[in-house]
Amino acid sequence: MNILSTKSRLAFGQVSLLVSVLLTASLFGLMPDRTEAVRQGRAALAESIAANGSILITQEDVDRLEGILQLVVDRNADLLSAGLRMESGLRLVTIGDHEQHWRDDNSDYSSHTQVTVAIWEGEDKWGQVELRFTPLNDEGWIGFITGQQTQLLLFVALMSFIGFYLYLGKMLKQLDPSQAVPERVRSALDTMAEGLLVLDNKGQIMLANRAFATLLTTTPEALLGREVGAFPWSDIEGHPLAPGTHPWHVALNSGEAQKNERVRLTLPDGTRLTFMINCSPILGSGAKHVGVLVSFDDVTQLEEAEIELLKSKEEAVAANQAKSAFLANMSHEIRTPMNAILGFTELLKRGFGRDSVETRKHLEIIHSSGKHLLDLINDILDLSKVESGRFEIERVRFNPYLVIMDVVRVLGVRAHEKGIELKLKVPDDVPETIIGDPGRLRQIITNLVGNAVKFTERGMVTVTAHAKHVAGDMLQFHIDIADTGIGMNPEATGRIFEDFVQADASVTRKFGGTGLGLSISRKFARALDGDITVESQPGVGSVFRITLDAGSALEVTWVRPEQALAVVDSVMVQEHTNWAFPSARILVVDDGAENREFVKVVLEEYGLTIDEACNGRVGVEMATATDYDIILMDVQMPEMDGFTATRTLRDRGLQIPILALTANAMKGFEQELFEAGFSDYLTKPVDIDRFLAKLAQLLHAQSVGESSRKSVLPESLQHQTSQAEDSSPIVSKLGSTNPKFASVIARFVGRLDEQLHAMDAAYSNRDMDALAKLAHWLKGAGGTVGFDVLNKPAVELEAAAKGADLTAIERHLHHLHLLATRIALGDRGTPGPKAVEVASALKPVG
Known part of the structure; x- marks a missing residue:
C-alpha cells in the first residue's frame, strides 16, 4: 500500500533529477570547490615561507626565520603549529604545540592538514618547513555529511522539493481526472451507499467516490494514483489473493464482467470488511479495454448475521436432538415406575397378596416408584426454575457434615444392595460450620453420590470433605466424590454438564436417567459462588469435586476430623412418632377426591373427625356453618380457589388455623400464602410424619411411642426439642x-x-x-x-x-x-x- 500521495511522489522524482544534474556538474568541475581553493592557498603559503626561509638560511639568520613562522601561526587561525627541521632530522624550531600536532609518517607528500616544503642552501637541501593545519572536514560519514558540497546538495534538494510540491499541487488540480466528471455527477456518486472506483489498465485508481474512501478512513483525493491491488485483499476463507487474481484484473484480462465476487479487506486497525464486488471493463478506442469500473457493496454485517443464523440453526438442531433424546429417556424413566405402581396397585386391588409380608412388599415397591417419579418431576422443575432465574439461594450458617452424612446414610442402602462400600472421610482439620444453602447442597450431593453409586459395579464410593483458605480470609469448602466406576473419556467429561446430555447412549440404555442431574447441580453450585469439576479415566473411575464459597474463615471454629465426625457417630435409629390427639373436627377442602380420601384415612386412624369439601365455595359454607378446629385447604381449586376462600373466612372473623396444602414449592410463594391469611402450609406430596407433627403442634397432641425409621438430627436440634422425659422403666x-x-x-x-x-x-x-x-x-x-x-x-x-x-x-x-x-x-x-x-x-x- 503506497503511503505517499501523488504530489509527493512526483516532487521526489523531480528533486532526484535536479540532484543528479548537480552531482554530474560537480564531477566535471563545473561547480565551485571551496575545499580545493583552501588546499591551494595552504600550499602557496608554505611555498612562500620556504622561499624566504632558503634566503634566510643562506644568510644564517635562523632567528628571523623563526619570527616569520611565529607571525604566520599567529595570523592564521587554521594553522595549528609550525616547525623547522634540518636534513639530519633535528627539529630546530617549533611554533605552537608542534610536537603534539605533527605526525611523522616518513613521507615527502603533503596533505590538506600537514604541508612540508624543502629549504635549500644553495644547491644543497638544508631541511624543510612543516605546517600543521586544522582538517577541512570531519573524518568518515560525518565529514561527508557536513561537507560544504553535501550541505549544498541537501539545501537545494529540500528547497526544490518544497517548491515542486507546491507547484505540482496546483498543476495536479488542473490535471485531476476526477475534475473531468461534472460536479452534479460527482455529487451523485458520493451519495451512493456503495463504494465506487474507476481503475486504469494498470489497476491504479483514477476515480474514487466518498463511500469507498470513508470505508478506508481517508479522502477520495488521497486514493488517486494508488494501486488498488496493493491493499491487503483476501478471499472469503481469509487467504491473501495472489497477484492477477483480483476480480478487476480478471475483468480486464478476460474482457468480461465479474459479478457478485466476495472478497475481504483488512484495515490498518485490524478490522476485516467483506465486500460484494462487481467489475465492468471500460472500452477505449480500437475496442481496447483501458480500465474497469468497480463497485464495492459492504456486506460485513450481512455475513455476520448469516454466520449467527447458521450457528443458531446448528444449536437449535443440537438442542432438538438432545431434547428428543431426553423425551425418549424420560418416557422410559416415567413408564418404568408407572408400570410398577399400576401393576402392584392392581395386584392389591384384586387381593393377590398372600400375606401381610407380601402386601407390605408390594406397598414398598409402589412407594419407592412414586418417590422415583417425584424425583423426575423435581428435576424438570428445578431446571425450569434455574433457566427462568426464579429460584432463590439461602445464605445461612449450617453444619455441612450432617447434610453429607444424611445423604451417605440414605444412599448407603442402595450401595449395600449393589455390594459396594460408601463412606465419608474428613482427612484434615475443617470448619465446624459454613455459610451456604443446606437444601441446595443436599440436592447437589445426592445427585453426585447417587450417580457414583449407580455407575459403580464394584469397589467403593468415597465422599471426602476438606476446606482451604483463599483470597485472604475467605474460606473455600470442597467435597470430593470418588468412585471406581465406568469412568469417562475427555470428550464425555466436556459434555456431561449440558442439559439433557449423558456420556453416551449406552449409558442411558444400561443405567437410565434423564441427563438433567449434573446440569442442574452445576447451576446450583455456581449460584452458590462455586462450581463442580470432574476428572475421569475410562475403566478406572471418576472424581467429582464440589467447590463452594463458604464465607469468612475468621468467623468459624476449626475442629479435628474426629470432632467433625462425632455428630456422625451420634446418628441413631429412631422410629415414627405416634401421637395421642385430643378430640378434634377437621375440614378438608380439596377438589381431588383421592387427596381428601388420603387425608381422611390417615387422620381417622388417630381418632380425628373429618369433613370434606370439594372446592373453596363449599368449604366456606361448611366452615361458616360448623365449628372446626383446623381447616386443611388446597390452593388451586375450581369455582373458588384456596386464596379467595381463606380471605373470605378471615374477613368473616374466623380465627382457627388454616393449613395450606400446595404443590407449589417455589420460594417466595409462602409469602403469598401468609398474606392471604393461611396459618402455615405443607407441600404435596404430603410427608405423613411432617403432616402429623404439624397437626400435633396445632392441636397440642402428646407423643406416645415410636416405630422404626432412621433420622439424622444435629445435636443442636436434639437438645432443643422440648420432649418430656419418659418415666417408664x-x-x-x-x-x-x-x-x-x-x-x-x-x-x-x-x-x-x-x-x-x-x-x-x-x-x-x-x-x-x-x-x-x-x-x-x-x-x-x-x-x-x-x-x-x-x-x-x-x-x-x-x-x-x-x-x-x-x-x-x-x-x-x-x-x-x-x-x-x-x-x-x-x-x-x-x-x-x-x-x-x-x-x-x-x-x-x-
Missing part, C-alpha cells in the same frame, strides 16, 4: 429369664452408679481425658448388656469431653443420671434394688 433387651444374663445385667447396674460418680468427679476436676474414657466404657458396656438407650448419650458425652464443651458435658451427665433412675432388672420393668438406690442418690449435676 428401661429393661435390658437380653431379658432376665436366663440366669447368666440376669447376673451380667445385675453387675452392670451395680457398677453404673460407681461409674456415674466417677464421671461427676472427673467433670468437677476438669479431667477431660478420664471423662472421655469413662463415657467410652459406657458406650460399649451399655449396648453389650442390652441397654441401647445409654449408647447415644454416652457417644455425645465422649465427643463433648474430647472437645472440652462444658455446657454439653453438663447436659449429657444430667441425662445419664435421669436414665439411671429408670434402669430396671426385671424383664417386666420392675426396678431392681440398685436402680432404686441410684434413684434415691440422684443429685443434679452442676
Whole structure:
C-alpha cells in the first residue's frame, strides 16, 4: 500500500533529477570547490615561507626565520603549529604545540592538514618547513555529511522539493481526472451507499467516490494514483489473493464482467470488511479495454448475521436432538415406575397378596416408584426454575457434615444392595460450620453420590470433605466424590454438564436417567459462588469435586476430623412418632377426591373427625356453618380457589388455623400464602410424619411411642426439642429369664452408679481425658448388656469431653443420671434394688 500521495511522489522524482544534474556538474568541475581553493592557498603559503626561509638560511639568520613562522601561526587561525627541521632530522624550531600536532609518517607528500616544503642552501637541501593545519572536514560519514558540497546538495534538494510540491499541487488540480466528471455527477456518486472506483489498465485508481474512501478512513483525493491491488485483499476463507487474481484484473484480462465476487479487506486497525464486488471493463478506442469500473457493496454485517443464523440453526438442531433424546429417556424413566405402581396397585386391588409380608412388599415397591417419579418431576422443575432465574439461594450458617452424612446414610442402602462400600472421610482439620444453602447442597450431593453409586459395579464410593483458605480470609469448602466406576473419556467429561446430555447412549440404555442431574447441580453450585469439576479415566473411575464459597474463615471454629465426625457417630435409629390427639373436627377442602380420601384415612386412624369439601365455595359454607378446629385447604381449586376462600373466612372473623396444602414449592410463594391469611402450609406430596407433627403442634397432641425409621438430627436440634422425659422403666433387651444374663445385667447396674460418680468427679476436676474414657466404657458396656438407650448419650458425652464443651458435658451427665433412675432388672420393668438406690442418690449435676 503506497503511503505517499501523488504530489509527493512526483516532487521526489523531480528533486532526484535536479540532484543528479548537480552531482554530474560537480564531477566535471563545473561547480565551485571551496575545499580545493583552501588546499591551494595552504600550499602557496608554505611555498612562500620556504622561499624566504632558503634566503634566510643562506644568510644564517635562523632567528628571523623563526619570527616569520611565529607571525604566520599567529595570523592564521587554521594553522595549528609550525616547525623547522634540518636534513639530519633535528627539529630546530617549533611554533605552537608542534610536537603534539605533527605526525611523522616518513613521507615527502603533503596533505590538506600537514604541508612540508624543502629549504635549500644553495644547491644543497638544508631541511624543510612543516605546517600543521586544522582538517577541512570531519573524518568518515560525518565529514561527508557536513561537507560544504553535501550541505549544498541537501539545501537545494529540500528547497526544490518544497517548491515542486507546491507547484505540482496546483498543476495536479488542473490535471485531476476526477475534475473531468461534472460536479452534479460527482455529487451523485458520493451519495451512493456503495463504494465506487474507476481503475486504469494498470489497476491504479483514477476515480474514487466518498463511500469507498470513508470505508478506508481517508479522502477520495488521497486514493488517486494508488494501486488498488496493493491493499491487503483476501478471499472469503481469509487467504491473501495472489497477484492477477483480483476480480478487476480478471475483468480486464478476460474482457468480461465479474459479478457478485466476495472478497475481504483488512484495515490498518485490524478490522476485516467483506465486500460484494462487481467489475465492468471500460472500452477505449480500437475496442481496447483501458480500465474497469468497480463497485464495492459492504456486506460485513450481512455475513455476520448469516454466520449467527447458521450457528443458531446448528444449536437449535443440537438442542432438538438432545431434547428428543431426553423425551425418549424420560418416557422410559416415567413408564418404568408407572408400570410398577399400576401393576402392584392392581395386584392389591384384586387381593393377590398372600400375606401381610407380601402386601407390605408390594406397598414398598409402589412407594419407592412414586418417590422415583417425584424425583423426575423435581428435576424438570428445578431446571425450569434455574433457566427462568426464579429460584432463590439461602445464605445461612449450617453444619455441612450432617447434610453429607444424611445423604451417605440414605444412599448407603442402595450401595449395600449393589455390594459396594460408601463412606465419608474428613482427612484434615475443617470448619465446624459454613455459610451456604443446606437444601441446595443436599440436592447437589445426592445427585453426585447417587450417580457414583449407580455407575459403580464394584469397589467403593468415597465422599471426602476438606476446606482451604483463599483470597485472604475467605474460606473455600470442597467435597470430593470418588468412585471406581465406568469412568469417562475427555470428550464425555466436556459434555456431561449440558442439559439433557449423558456420556453416551449406552449409558442411558444400561443405567437410565434423564441427563438433567449434573446440569442442574452445576447451576446450583455456581449460584452458590462455586462450581463442580470432574476428572475421569475410562475403566478406572471418576472424581467429582464440589467447590463452594463458604464465607469468612475468621468467623468459624476449626475442629479435628474426629470432632467433625462425632455428630456422625451420634446418628441413631429412631422410629415414627405416634401421637395421642385430643378430640378434634377437621375440614378438608380439596377438589381431588383421592387427596381428601388420603387425608381422611390417615387422620381417622388417630381418632380425628373429618369433613370434606370439594372446592373453596363449599368449604366456606361448611366452615361458616360448623365449628372446626383446623381447616386443611388446597390452593388451586375450581369455582373458588384456596386464596379467595381463606380471605373470605378471615374477613368473616374466623380465627382457627388454616393449613395450606400446595404443590407449589417455589420460594417466595409462602409469602403469598401468609398474606392471604393461611396459618402455615405443607407441600404435596404430603410427608405423613411432617403432616402429623404439624397437626400435633396445632392441636397440642402428646407423643406416645415410636416405630422404626432412621433420622439424622444435629445435636443442636436434639437438645432443643422440648420432649418430656419418659418415666417408664428401661429393661435390658437380653431379658432376665436366663440366669447368666440376669447376673451380667445385675453387675452392670451395680457398677453404673460407681461409674456415674466417677464421671461427676472427673467433670468437677476438669479431667477431660478420664471423662472421655469413662463415657467410652459406657458406650460399649451399655449396648453389650442390652441397654441401647445409654449408647447415644454416652457417644455425645465422649465427643463433648474430647472437645472440652462444658455446657454439653453438663447436659449429657444430667441425662445419664435421669436414665439411671429408670434402669430396671426385671424383664417386666420392675426396678431392681440398685436402680432404686441410684434413684434415691440422684443429685443434679452442676
